[in-house]
Amino acid sequence: RADLFAYCLMLGDDALVLSQRLAEWCSRAPELEEDVALANIALDLLGQARLLLTRAGEVEGLGRDEDALAYLRDERDFRNVHLAEIECGPFAGGDFATTMARLLVFSTWKIAQYSALLGFADPVVAAVAAKGLKELAYHRDHAAQWVVRLGDGTDESHRRMQAGLERVWPFVEELFAAHPVEQRLGLDPAAYRAEFDSVIDTVLAAAGLKRPTSVPAARVNGRAGRDGVHTEAMGYLLAEMQHLHRSLPGATW
């Protein structure tokens, strides 16, 4: 049960934190159609996060709901991968190309992960995975189209797209490292690494881009996002996300 709780948090936090990042584009996208698309993707992920965090709270059995878990947990207890939390634009640390690089990597990985969960013992998680797969297929498609367009656009867009891939690539290894919680639940992310690589290679080939060469980000004491050890960007994200909720204790919304 503790493992299932932790695993629901991992999945829920991945979706919640990336949703938070993508929503930052709202009113800042390169074109209006993209404002709509990115908001849509952020909404899908937020929906997944709500179901997963609600499920986590039920499994835990201490009466915490989605909001208690989203707003009143400290950084150390968030279990999302680093890829979801790093800054990839529109603010410092990225641009639209970097955002699309992350979205391609994230959704390609998530599709493989959710596919592996279709027969998972917990029926709620399995159902979220099934529903999520349809959404993620659209996310991956959208990202892949942009990666191709930018890779095969102008010199500037090609350079930015390659740089965006290099920026996010160090966070790929963490996606496929089995956490003890996953191991105990009989899950092995490494099993779908080959599938991931083959999808990415196909997109990169269509885009005329090179497989990134940046080396994997180092862990701290062997620990990373799944253990609650995050990057420095995470604290600022949570401060912004949680401040209002924490400022009015006992309020209902």
Added chain:
Amino acid sequence: RADLFAYCLMLGDDALVLSQRLAEWCSRAPELEEDVALANIALDLLGQARLLLTRAGEVEGLGRDEDALAYLRDERDFRNVHLAEIECGPFAGGDFATTMARLLVFSTWKIAQYSALLGFADPVVAAVAAKGLKELAYHRDHAAQWVVRLGDGTDESHRRMQAGLERVWPFVEELFAAHPVEQRLGLDPAAYRAEFDSVIDTVLAAAGLKRPTSVPAARVNGRAGRDGVHTEAMGYLLAEMQHLHRSLPGATW
């Protein structure tokens, strides 16, 4: 007493919020000497803020200390002028020139304000003003030197310096509008507007810059910072500043 409390908050919040903004430059200044100088100025202002907020708490008599007032008040209860809170760099909304434009305007105004407080009825406020004047003279000097250097530097620096002045100028009018609290305490900021203008004109002349032409920022329903009605930048500043403190209720530091 309520007026004195409010006035201590006004002065204390001006110093606290600008200190918070200036400290953002730490490790981001154009040269190492400037990292030192800006940190120094931020420290001076933080020192003033602590004395003034402590005094506010004493006057209020409800047992709130400087931290209760800095960390547990909501945006609506902060009484600083907008000039202190707007983004002038190093992040979005400004650059080093804009930062120096704000610092010149702020410290020139504060010097006049503190000078008028030397004989103020509350001895603590009067003492903070007396001590603060020495610090502010250095701040103004520092800012004026940079304004001259940048105004009379390269074409780019001249252009940026003029733009920085235009960016902060809309927030000048608020500095000299007497708030009812000030009026009841017998204080009139309008009285030192001429002195302010003459100092600014002297610096601008030495820098070869034009008096900005941007019109005063409009109030909301006749209200502005002194009434607790802020700009949209303020909420983000407070979220970052207060989040940790609010996350650990009952902790001592």
Added chain:
Amino acid sequence: MDLEAEFERAVSGEQRVEPRDWMPDGYRKTLIRQIAQHAHSEIIGMQPEGNWISRAPSLRRKAILLAKVQDEAGHGLYLYAATETLGADRGELTENLVNGRQKYSSIFNYPTLSYADVGTIGWLVDGAAICNQVPLCRTSYGPYARAMIRICKEESFHQRQGYELLMTMMSGTDAQRAMVQESVDRFWWPSLMMFGPPDSESANTEQSMKWRIKRNTNDELRQKFVDMTVPQAEKLGVTLPDPALKWNPERGHYDFGQPDWDEFWQVVGGNGPANAQRVAHRRKAHEDGEWVRAAAAAHAARHARQEGVA
């Protein structure tokens, strides 16, 4: 002019004008200006509410708000599409917006300073927008009328959501109730200004009414909004900040005070609390996106060429 007389007869007979129909230049220009201004309002309107997405106090509220702001982008898209049926160029209209040559609703030049503002914008601002827009569902130009039907439907939904947020907050803590009242105090007068200046000072109304572009005067709509809103405020338990507000049984309407029209003209003139910020934000997004749009165009062109060759 036979054509012109024919056109006048058609619109006064409540016939719809469609893109391929002949229309007077003034009609076309007035429509482009009005629809573009409406589109710009949707786009700029994303900012004040978008300002709170990252800080929404519950995940449910975050989802509602994100969906709403997304709808506004969608409305902008329909409306720009409607201007294109009149021969306008979307890129050019965007330039007009970021260069300050075309306006947008003055309400969005006020800052959003608390989460209650999200509710207040839904209730009062969307409420006022609906009063303005419902008659436009019967406006003489077909594509505009059809866009408005869709938009009005979504706006009503947003208005209910806004009101529901305020209701929830009013039944919450004291701090929440104070937040709502403070927000309503700030937004009441600007909401009344959304109907434009008093009829006596409104330049464009007469011709627009004749062309059936507009169907009610500013003052008529403003009265309708006040009549609709006062009972809602009572039910909510907030006080509208107008001492002159009172039911007038003889008129069968509420009497109310006048907004500060000096403030209105200042805001319309570009000098409201957030005009500079809103336009700068839009301009930055537009400029930052330039390389992306250029890349998409280059890719599409290359792709088209290759298909032509194949």
Added chain:
Amino acid sequence: MDLEAEFERAVSGEQRVEPRDWMPDGYRKTLIRQIAQHAHSEIIGMQPEGNWISRAPSLRRKAILLAKVQDEAGHGLYLYAATETLGADRGELTENLVNGRQKYSSIFNYPTLSYADVGTIGWLVDGAAICNQVPLCRTSYGPYARAMIRICKEESFHQRQGYELLMTMMSGTDAQRAMVQESVDRFWWPSLMMFGPPDSESANTEQSMKWRIKRNTNDELRQKFVDMTVPQAEKLGVTLPDPALKWNPERGHYDFGQPDWDEFWQVVGGNGPANAQRVAHRRKAHEDGEWVRAAAAAHAARHARQEGVA
């Protein structure tokens, strides 16, 4: 070489070398490299702690932290000045830093993830730095030795402040105590790595000791640090994350485990958790400041010309 022999005799006789004295090229180069690396460490070291200034949990802690980070900038300045007495160019050294050609202390490539890290950096990181630096106060090169005396004094002050913060937190809430322990768990091993690789793998030690630039081996200093720190940890009430840590009465020292040297070499090689971020941050500040430095130079040049004319 008479000069060289004279030099060797002087340094082995504990005489100070001053800027105008003759010195071997290797000595000069080794010193420039070492002092620059030290200066870079102070500058990069501003980032992990600076990360918490805006979020410090009390105004007193904010003031302490801001003053400390300011001191680090000051240390950077003294040390760059010391390299200049050896003929180095500060601009060039900065280029070497932002281009990754020169290193800085590997400890700053770890992220700061809670406010306890501010205390832990003061206690462990500054503590280790002091162990490294106290002997440098007697280093053979005069300007470096004098800079180190001043720096060590300030570092001791910072170390006490860090320890005091942790003490306060340990007597606070459970959440605070957990925060401290978690932070110590993360920083213990990287702190031990600050003394460099084991003597058996250290390339530069021997010549540096002969020249009296260095006065103790890495392993000696590491032992000294452990011996000093363990009782402090006990007093604080935290557990150091090393099961092998134990008093050895025969040696009169604590036995302790070895850090993960693979991790060390990875971090030194540029691939620690925050290397890329730290260098990018520094590079951005440097590049963003370019126009300011250019303007200051242009102004100074014009001013100098005008004075020449007058």
